[in-house]
Amino acid sequence: MSVRPPKPPRQERWDRRMETPLAVASVAYLTGYAVRVLADSRLPRGWLDLCLAVILTAWAVFGLDYAVRLRLSGQGPLRFVRTHLLDTVVLVLPLLRPVRMVDLYYRIRRRHDRPRLDLYGRVMVYAGVSVALLGFAGALTVYRYERHAPGATILTFGDSVWWTCATLATVGYGDVAPVTPVGRVTAVGLMACGLALLGAVTGSFSSWLIQAFTREDEEGDGKRPPGDFPGAS
Incomplete structure (x- = not known):
């Protein structure tokens, strides 16, 4: 089993900077997907297109974050995928992204205060x-x-x-x-x-x-x- 190497300082700064945007994008993705599925036949076409635009924009944010972290890590693509397998799966299946919000919440709490x-x-x-x-x-x-x-x-x-x-x-x-x-x-x-x-x-x-x-x-x-x-x- 591969061990994830320590994060470079630039990647650590990038992760902190992207915490809020990724959380917002995760909520937006799940909300847009839920609206399109549950209200597909009741919403005007314009609203459905708006939900689709929100979904694609959120997915683009996930892809940008993944690409930047790959660049900042200094690792090759295959090694990065092996050491960040969950992140890769979440990129391919963005509906799993809200689960990462739980981990994000605890990381923020640990940095500002001891978990209760x-x-x-x-x-x-x-x-x-x-x-x-x-x-x-x-x-x-x-x-x-x-x-x-x-x-x-x-x-x-x-x-x-x-x-x-x-x-x-x-x-x-x-x-x-x-x-x-x-x-x-x-x-x-x-x-x-x-x-x-x-x-x-x-x-x-x-x-x-x-x-x-x-x-x-x-x-x-x-x-x-x-x-x-x-x-x-």
Whole structure:
């Protein structure tokens, strides 16, 4: 597994400068995509074109940021892709960009103040918000490609949200299911993300419980008088 090298100072300055523009572009992209999918038949053509322009502009911002960071890193394209695989995936699939906003939020908080939550709390919050954003993006994508497909069972956005929740939770009721290639690929991605992120929450919660019980046992042992142990006469 490759290790990401330290960032050059110029790249570090660029990352800080682009934090706010990337956050705004991420929200704009998701909003424009959601409006185009959910209000496709109810909005005038001009508004739909405006949403498309917002989506393409946000994508251009992502591409510009990626190209500049590649240039400033001093690495070759293949090495940069290997050491920034998640960034590359997010560039190709911009609907995953809002998930990066969670990491961006914590990086800003760490630079200005100590995070209010401990490690276990941050992991659970990060996983929970990531699941919600991924689920919303996945529901939009599946609804877009499934609603007019022959033999489709996901006909409304409500159906798509229900299916997304069941898929992320790995329940799989089977009452509705995607029939298009894009829908099925999205399903595979959601199942993988659901297993990984929900597993992180479960593991962090279990570790927190073990740590809490261990601390209570240690504090209880410290409060006993010398020689006062269970079974001592």
